[in-house]
Amino acid sequence: MPIFQSATYGYSGDGNEELIGYTRPADSPNHFALARIIATLEGTEGAVVLSSGMAAISSTLLTLLRPGEHLLIQHATYGGTNELVHAELLSLGIEHTAVDPADPASWEAAIRPNTKVFYVESISNPLIGVADLEAVAAFSKQRGLTPVVDNTFATPVLLTPARLGFIVIHSATKYLNGHSDIMAGAVAGPADFIAMVREKMVVYGGVLDPHACWLLQRGLATxxxxxxxxxxxxxxxxxxxxxxxxxxxxxxxxxxxxxxxxxxxxxxxxxxxxxxxxxxxxxxxxxxxxxxxxxxxxxxxxxxxxxxxxxxxxxxxxxxxxxxxxxxxxxxxxxxxxxxxxxxxxxxxxxxxxxxxxxxxxxxxxxxxxxxxxx
Incomplete structure (x- = not known):
């Protein structure tokens, strides 16, 4: 795949000007190709790539949550996620309760009428714990929550959480790219949800550049x-x-x-x-x-x-x-x-x-x- 290193595209006059016009909405050929590969790996309808793992996490949670709502989140999450939830989301009026992701018996007491999301990590950092994802998925379905998992550590090689109903997030800087030379994030899930995440990405400016898309696509091959x-x-x-x-x-x-x-x-x-x-x-x-x-x-x-x-x-x-x-x-x-x-x-x-x-x-x-x- 060549690199389409363009920020903007000229009109061709063939009636398809709306397909590709400007790179900030992540609609270059490199973005499209990379998103298709990640969706295929995770077994989802769609995917979107972003400028970092934190861009993927923040865009996902801001898509799912509104002021006055609440989320369950596993304790001891990645430091950036912890700061996002404890500082930024709280400032927007979005509250949270930390739970043990491997102790299903403790979750019922933490849920509220306004709880909307259950956020976990497939493998936690740095104690390398494992979330009971099957139980999280079942609990979320029963209580009408959207389950979200950061699958960075496990990768789709070891686990594809979408089959359990999860929205899947990656810091693609890590294993997906694998060469420590770019920053990138990814979100995979149903097509209508991915469209909403893309809108958040466009507004907040978390787009990945085409060259980084190309490097990430190269990394995925191995x-x-x-x-x-x-x-x-x-x-x-x-x-x-x-x-x-x-x-x-x-x-x-x-x-x-x-x-x-x-x-x-x-x-x-x-x-x-x-x-x-x-x-x-x-x-x-x-x-x-x-x-x-x-x-x-x-x-x-x-x-x-x-x-x-x-x-x-x-x-x-x-x-x-x-x-x-x-x-x-x-x-x-x-x-x-x-x-x-x-x-x-x-x-x-x-x-x-x-x-x-x-x-x-x-x-x-x-x-x-x-x-x-x-x-």
Whole structure:
């Protein structure tokens, strides 16, 4: 597909001037082609691509909610989503109640007569929990709610939530593109709903440019290959971490020991995705030392790219929550999140092994030095 790098189009005089005139409504050939691919992957009637994942989330929620209405939202959502709901939507008179997406028994008490939307993430960040999507879909249908899911972490390779009735959102910056070189978002769902999201996008200006559309379409060609490699390596690393004496805890639904393993089997065929998080013994200083000792993963935010990325959420994605907010969400100051890339699995395992050995030796040296100073 060529790149139609035009902001505006001249009239041809053939009576079809309304088809393509100006790029802000996302109606270039690149936008149309990309939207068709994403709709096909998710199994929906339509899709629209936007300038970022947050543009996709905000346009969707502003389409579904009006002042005076209420939504259920899972606790500990992505930091940008949390800020949107707690600040921007509240300022518009749209209220919310946070619920546990894996505890259906708790939802009834949270619902109100003006509740309109149930918003969840298929795999949560950074504790890698799994929402009970089948229960969310059934509850939403029973109570007349619109279920919305951020499917960024799972991707349509592992899960297609539209078959359960969900509106599907992606930060396409992540896995769908996969190369860490664009910002993009996507929404997939019924054609009439997508038309309304497009109107919001046009008004708020969240359009993706044609060149980024082309890059995202190129990235989608290798989506399944990348996700399979990333998922296989993530499982191997999670198993390695689970047995390592320097690791306090591992969060990964592909592990049988995870409380989310049953949901992962049902929804993802037993796979756990390409992201895991873990806590090392020794607190935040040890976590910092581990990141510095690694050679392959880049210390950087974001996820889903071909390169492994590692970060401490308390200092990046969830810094805005504050210490107390993170504590309430179960996010420790020493929690490490790893987005696994497509590097060789054995290379990644070897790198983590040497990094753990390095910090262990460093701790031993520091201990010896302290003893010498005391003596």
């Amino acid at each position: 989506l399944a290959l990348r996700v399979r490699q990333q998922t296989a390596s993530a499982l191997a690393l999670a198993q390695f971490m689970e047995q390592h004496p320097q690791v306090e805890a591992v969060n990964y639904p592909g592990l049988p020991s995870s409380k989310f393993h049953g949901l992962a089997q049902t929804l993802f065929g037993g796979f756990g995705g390409g992201v895991l998080s873990f806590e090392v013994k020794g607190g935040s200083s040890t976590a910092d030392a581990l990141l510095k000792a690694l050679e392959l993963p880049l210390i950087a935010p974001s996820l889903g790219g071909v390169e492994s990325l590692i970060t401490i959420p308390s200092a990046t994605s969830h810094a805005a929550l504050g210490v107390e907010g993170r504590k309430a969400a179960g996010i420790s100051e020493s929690l490490i999140r790893l987005s696994v890339g497509i590097e060789g699995t054995e290379d990644l395992l070897a790198d983590f092994a040497q990094a753990f050995k390095t910090i262990a030796n460093g701790s031993a040296n520091n201990s010896t030095l302290a003893q010498l100073k005391v003596s």
